[in-house]
Amino acid sequence: MKTILIPTDFSENARRAAEYGYYLAKQMRANVLLCNAVIIPAEIPQTGFTGWLGGESELLMEDSTNELQRLKAHLELIDRTDTFRPQVGYLNDAGRVADVVNTNCAAADVALIVIGKHAASGWSGFLLANHTNALIDAAKKPLLVVPPQAPVEMVKKIAFATxxxxxxxxxxxxxxxxxxARPMNAEILLTHVYTEKHHSPALQLLIDQLLTELSNKADYPHIxxxxxxxxxxxRGLTWLCKHGQVDILAMNHGPYSFIDDILNLSHTQKMAAHLSVPLMVFQA
Known part of the structure; x- marks a missing residue:
């Protein structure tokens, strides 16, 4: 059975993302693995702190475990449905968020990583970098970034921008x-935002070829x-998410992709402020 990995720093945004991820796991009939990266200053000199004793590290790990157990209990308590109930596990490791996440993605059968939009007031006082943007760059599995205002409800349509x-x-x-999308029977809407008045004939031919290949090989009728x-x-993608009944916006991230400008730090923050739907990122 597939697993959804949910990294958390125990902030309010992270808790809401965990609730979203748990409900998504119910739709996908997947299990949930909660994950906390414990930042131990003595092990990461870049934080500017050194010389912590082993006992302090043990206290950090103990606090992390207690918080993970509380979050697990919370997710199981709010599920009052008679439908599939995901198994909820948890783990914590010392290290940077991206390293801990990728290590555990490789160890478990992880299909998706779900994370909340970065908040400066996270539980870990030593989380000095924006872990959301770090994971956008480094995650080895599809990453879903959940804004705090995203409603926890059934996913019916996912737009893939290209x-x-x-x-x-x-x-x-x-x-x-x-x-x-298949376990959820969700629609996939391939979306192209163009600035010219019409597609060029060459681009239209490329689109037709892609749709034909997907129709012949994907065996998924909802595209x-x-x-x-x-x-x-x-602007076009923001409009689509507001008015197109889109539940998730998906896109590639990588060198030379058209979305690079949107996914740098300033544009990511700008877009996150406009979007009320989660952003799914694939590594191109």
């Missing part, structure tokens, strides 16, 4: 997305296509 410049990488990510005209990709 400019069709890297079609091979698009197809790889779309097949990964199909595997995630559609929609083009949007706007001045920028960011």
């Amino acid at each position: 400019d069709f410049n890297k079609i091979g990488k698009d197809i790889k990510s779309i097949y990964e997305l199909i595997a995630l 559609y296509y929609r083009a949007l005209e706007d001045t920028t990709a960011e």
